[in-house]
Amino acid sequence: MAAAAAVRLGGHPRGGAVRFETSLSRILFFVYTGLDFYVVGHFFGRAALGLYKAAADLALDPARIISTVVVSVAFPAFSRARERPRCWRSNSEVVAAQLHRRRRVPGDRGAGGA
Structure with missing residues (x-):
């Protein structure tokens, strides 16, 4: 049915409907x-x-400025993380361990507990 709609719109069965929907x-x-x-x-x-x-x-200017900075910093950081997954994993494990140590649960005598 989608192919028939694409043909009726005058486009290619695979590309015509997509172009029309995008437009x-x-x-x-x-x-x-x-x-x-x-x-x-x-x-x-x-x-x-x-x-x-x-x-x-x-x-809207503050949001535009902040999003521009975040995108310009995040894209290279995620690119590097993709190239070196072991380094990324070790950094995330360090952060998780630090967060776990800071969290204090009453009665917990483990790492960082009272």
Whole structure:
């Protein structure tokens, strides 16, 4: 049934439907993420839209900056970890052991217990 739908849309049975769905999802995402700006501009005017856009940018800038830094640091770190799984495993085991030692359970006489 999906192949028939892809053919009806004029695309290749394997690639046509995917391209159409991707295009449709991008259009829907664009409408979803920009709809508030259209509503504010239509109902409240250009001046209110300008203030709304400035406030939205000001509110979202910290998240954009932090995500850029996290991505630029995390990607190389995970790449190195993939190349050296033994080193990654040993580091994670050290962290787990340190966390276990810091956790104090009443009545536990083991590592770090009272």
